[in-house]
Amino acid sequence: MSSFPPPPPTIRVIQTHDQQRSLHTTASRHGLNEFFDEKDNWGKAEVKTGRPWRCDELRLKSNTDLHKLWYVLLKERNMVMTMQAEYKRQCEVFPSPERIEKLEESMENVLEVIKERDRAVNLLETGETGEPGQRWAYNQLGLGYWHQCREHYVPQHYNKVLNARVALSGKWQYRYKRLYREKLMNQEYGKIKKRLMYEKRLKEAFPELEQNQ
Structure with a gap:
């Protein structure tokens, strides 16, 4: 029979969450x-x-x-x-x-x-920049313009404001489109008429210019 004493029992130290402290290297908060x-x-x-x-x-x-x-x-x-x-x-x-x-x-x-x-x-x-491009869109009056695409937090089918605005578009916009095109044509015609009148005044003031040509 061996006369050596039995080994002491193993003691496990368990630390709770309150006893643990994390290491911070940032400045103190005030x-x-x-x-x-x-x-x-x-x-x-x-x-x-x-x-x-x-x-x-x-x-x-x-x-x-x-x-x-x-x-x-x-x-x-x-x-x-x-x-x-x-x-x-x-x-x-x-x-x-x-x-x-x-x-x-x-x-x-x-x-x-x-x-x-x-x-x-x-x-x-991918061979592409990944930046959002532009697309052809229409405003409330049905006039087209280039719209800059951007990221949205709400999908299009969940966007109630956008869906309500799109639902208002229809044939009633044709009248405003016609009037808008007529306005643009009148502006272009005014520019041409103004240029012709300017050339006419130049010819009347300097008739020798037309002869040299």
Whole structure:
């Protein structure tokens, strides 16, 4: 018989969800204070800011960096617009209002770079840019025009406003189309008549021009 003592029982430590803490690397949150500028800039006549982001600089960044930069710019724009509204409420001059233009230019450049990458990927995979094109559409009076296609959140068969507007089209539009074509023809005839009268006055004022021809 062995005289060694039995091994101790295995103790399993189970952590609950309340005991676990996730690691955060972002800045600390301050609630609604994030919508306001730093207190050191309050009351200043000018706030120093940098220039907007350029497309050449943004093309060197990855999609993840562009995604982060977009939300940084969006957060900064919300802060600047909040401060502008607060200065307006206090009937004071908003310092450095060009900050909004710089932020909007930077955000437009970010979107332009993302569109360039999307076009390149679509051209490589499908041979097309993938951008929405134009189609020939009709307005409420039945007049045709080129409509710029765009993405909609509601499908066409669920869009009650569009379906109600399309349902109003019919033969009653023919009269307005005829009158519109007549208006265009009268405008074109007026231009031709005006040009002929101008040439007639030139010939009367300078009869030698007709002889030289």
